[in-house]
Amino acid sequence: MRLVLLFFTLITGLTSYAQSHKPCGTDVMMKMAIQNEPSLAKNLELFRLYTDSVAQNSELKNNTEIRLIPVVIHVMHTGGSNNISDEQIHDALRIINEDFRKLNADTSDVINEFQNIYADIEVEFKLAKLDPEGNCSKGITRTYTQLTNDAGENVKELVGWNPRMYLNIWVVSNIASGAGGYSYLPGSAPNNDGNAGIVIRASQFGSIGLSSSGNVSSRSMTHEIGHYLGLPHTWGGSNDNNLDENCDIDDGIEDTPNTKGSPQSCNAYQNSCGSLDNVHNFMDYSSCGKMYTEGQKTRMRSALDFGQPWHLAARNNLYTYENLMLTGTHPDYESLDCIANIDFESESPFTCSGQITDWKNLSSNYDLALSYLWTFEGGNPSSSSEENPSVSYENPGIYSVTLSIITTGGENSKIHENAIYVQDQSLVISAPSNKNFYSDPFSSTMDNFDDWYKSENLEGASWQWNSLGSNSNGGSIRIKSDDFLEPGPRKAYTATYDLSYVSAPCYMYYDYAYARKDGESSDQFQVQITDDCGQNWSTRVNKSTDNLTTVDANVYFSFNPIESMWKEQRVSLNPFVGSPKVQAAFIIEGSGGNFLYIDNIRFGVPNLSAEELNIANLNFKVSPNPNNGNASIEFNLLGREKIELILVDIIGNPIFHSELNYKAGQHQMDLNDLKPNLDPGIYYINYKIGSSFGTKQIIVL
Numbered sequence: 297m298r299l300v301l302l303f304f305t306l307i308t309g310l311t312s313y314a315q316s317h318k319p320c321g322t323d324v325m326m327k328m329a330i331q332n333e334p335s336l337a338k339n340l341e342l343f344r345l346y347t348d349s350v351a352q353n354s355e356l357k358n359n360t361e362i363r364l365i366p367v368v369i370h371v372m373h374t375g376g377s378n379n380i381s382d383e384q385i386h387d388a389l390r391i392i393n394e395d396f397r398k399l400n401a402d403t404s405d406v407i408n409e410f411q412n413i414y415a416d417i418e419v420e421f422k423l424a425k426l427d428p429e430g431n432c433s434k435g436i437t438r439t440y441t442q443l444t445n446d447a448g449e450n451v452k453e454l455v456g457w458n459p460r461m462y463l464n465i466w467v468v469s470n471i472a473s474g475a476g477g478y479s480y481l482p483g484s485a486p487n488n489d490g491n492a493g494i495v496i497r498a499s500q501f502g503s504i505g506l507s508s509s510g511n512v513s514s515r516s517m518t519h520e521i522g523h524y525l526g527l528p529h530t531w532g533g534s535n536d537n538n539l540d541e542n543c544d545i546d547d548g549i550e551d552t553p554n555t556k557g558s559p560q561s562c563n564a565y566q567n568s569c570g571s572l573d574n575v576h577n578f579m580d581y582s583s584c585g586k587m588y589t590e591g592q593k594t595r596m597r598s599a600l601d602f603g604q605p606w607h608l609a610a611r612n613n614l615y616t617y618e619n620l621m622l623t624g625t626h627p628d629y630e631s632l633d634c635i636a637n638i639d640f641e642s643e644s645p646f647t648c649s650g651q652i653t654d655w656k657n658l659s660s661n662y663d664l665a666l667s668y669l670w671t672f673e674g675g676n677p678s679s680s681s682e683e684n685p686s687v688s689y690e691n692p693g694i695y696s697v698t699l700s701i702i703t704t705g706g707e708n709s710k711i712h713e714n715a716i717y718v719q720d721q722s723l724v725i726s727a728p729s730n731k732n733f734y735s736d737p738f739s740s741t742m743d744n745f746d747d748w749y750k751s752e753n754l755e756g757a758s759w760q761w762n763s764l765g766s767n768s769n770g771g772s773i774r775i776k777s778d779d780f781l782e783p784g785p786r787k788a789y790t791a792t793y794d795l796s797y798v799s800a801p802c803y804m805y806y807d808y809a810y811a812r813k814d815g816e817s818s819d820q821f822q823v824q825i826t827d828d829c830g831q832n833w834s835t836r837v838n839k840s841t842d843n844l845t846t847v848d849a850n851v852y853f854s855f856n857p858i859e860s861m862w863k864e865q866r867v868s869l870n871p872f873v874g875s876p877k878v879q880a881a882f883i884i885e886g887s888g889g890n891f892l893y894i895d896n897i898r899f900g901v902p903n904l905s906a907e908e909l910n911i912a913n914l915n916f917k918v919s920p921n922p923n924n925g926n927a928s929i930e931f932n933l934l935g936r937e938k939i940e941l942i943l944v945d946i947i948g949n950p951i952f953h954s955e956l957n958y959k960a961g962q963h964q965m966d967l968n969d970l971k972p973n974l975d976p977g978i979y980y981i982n983y984k985i986g987s988s989f990g991t992k993q994i995i996v997l
């Protein structure tokens with residue numbers, strides 16, 4: 297209904313709902329865009345004038361030719377589950393195609409009062425089969441970026457196809473404004489509408505995978521495309537539903553009743569402004585949207601006719617014959633020579649015996665696969681013709697995986713030699729335990745308790761053992777993002793620790809040193825923990841360059857930390873106490889950074905003071921004992937400490953005394969060096985760290 301002509305009144309304010317799905321952010325984003333770029337308001341006005349004229353023009357209004365829109369999905373991910381499957385994408389396309397053609401299964405649920413204006417929009421969507429350069433494509437791009445956790449216009453700078461040719465949809469983990477999704481009305485996107493398209497959370501995209509079959513989750517895309525094609529919310533141009541003052545504004549559409557906008561519920565007979573509300577409308581915030589009206593159809597189809605020379609995302613180019621051929625979406629288009637670029641991954645680079653591992657086809661440069669053939673060394677099954685198969689492994693080891701795809705242009709295949717590491721679950725270290733990196737931890741045999749695992753096969757630097765920088769008596773591991781030749785996370789996985797006999801509170805400690813190289817350094821460091829062999833990971837440390845650095849100044853040349861440049865990090869392991877198999881992953885990604893060093897990882901440490909902890913784990917030994925005055929004294933320090941050593945005879949007279957700083961790690965000295973030529977007898981060596989102490993008896997024969 298058109299009460300007042302407040303067509304695209306923009307009222308700010310993000311609504312917040314304590315629900316799993318999030319509301320739409322369109323009006324907030326549009327207001328921000330217009331503040332930054334006032335000319336966008338004029339574009340919107342031109343669009344309004346145009347749609348008003350179409351609404352009066354019965355010839356344009358009655359045009360019912362199907363409009364086909366080429367679509368590209370940009371998956372913005374950090375690896376793992378947010379790198380959503382092709383299946384979830386196809387499911388999302390299925391839903392919007394049903395909703396825009398009134399082919400959805402719940403059409404009869406719309407109440408009788410609105411059945412007569414329930415429209416088939418006669419608009420269809422198809423994933424592009426050619427990219428803007430004319431390469432074969434599935435209409436899906438995949439970009440690794442942390443911005444997916446804080447997304448908005450920023451992700452559009454990373455990837456975007458010509459908006460005059462494609463409807464761009466960026467699927468992200470989380471939107472910075474808190475919205476579930478947003479789009480811009482025609483003409484109003486930043487960059488003179490060049491940023492047109494939809495940003496949407498993966499959890500509100502389709503009905504499977506990271507999303508769910510709930511009405512709001514599975515149909516958020518339908519709602520956002522409504523905005524992309526010029527529809528405001530049913531109550532008017534604001535983001536805030538269910539307000540009294542919404543009765544005074546309007547959406548500018550003839551047949552949508554005046555409404556305040558539903559709370560997120562479904563009362564089909566709601567009457568909020570003196571007449572029956574169209575609660576089933578996709579552009580309401582109800583939990584049961586399932587229809588567009590004839591008036592909304594006219595608006596959306598007029599948006600598809602709208603396009604002017606200044607308009608960088610002119611919607612009227614999308615469905616032209618030329619564009620449908622250029623994007624490979626026209627039925628006449630035949631792909632003949634597409635050869636797949638093969639790529640694939642599993643959710644986790646390691647697994648345990650008997651556990652199911654899901655493999656995901658991430659290949660590109662083709663639209664239709666004629667067949668898939670996977671080969672799984674050591675796997676059950678050992679081969680599969682499914683696109684995304686599930687496999688389990690019996691025996692520990694490192695196995696290869698091969699994928700071959702036959703497409704219209706022929707066959708291509710790729711092997712990942714170290715595709716999956718099946719861990720030996722019997723190799724478990726009892727916590728508390730420490731890792732001082734005396735020697736290279738990245739053994740290739742993987743048959744040692746102490747072995748670490750590096751999964752990535754990225755070009756350029758990865759985690760390496762070194763003896764140049766260490767806060768213990770051996771070496772440490774280090775990595776430098778300035779030496780990365782391709783982007784992506786570098787991960788190092790610890791051995792498996794048994795926390796069965798450890799009680800809360802309990803921690804992991806490690807020492808680290810890091811320096812910026814220059815102002816361009818941009819690193820992100822995380823520590824993640826799993827207790828189910830990599831099926832789920834919990835992020836316990838997340839630091840960017842500025843809060844990771846342990847030195848104030850930039851270090852341009854190779855960074856070798858001195859003692860004062862090391863810091864200690866404490867990570868609570870309380871959620872994992874009692875678990876028999878706990879592992880940590882040390883993950884860094886970024887560029888232009890200097891070395892990050894990690895040393896002295898103390899895993900599953902109970903809540904003791906550092907002194908108590910060190911004394912308890914000192915493992916002070918004298919051997920042989922008894923001896924002839926020549927014996928080896930050994931101890932192991934978890935962290936750097938000052939240790940006082942006092943050798944006394946049987947009546948307590950001090951014979952030798954020292955007080956020295958020792959690094960973490962294993963230490964050895966000779967009794968002969970403390971005091972040569974001891975007479976036969978009984979002696980005691982007392983060792984003290986702060987106020988904690990211990991004693992060892994020495995017998996000289």
Ligand SMILES: [Zn+2]
Nearest residue numbers: 320321322529
């Ligand atoms: Zn909306």
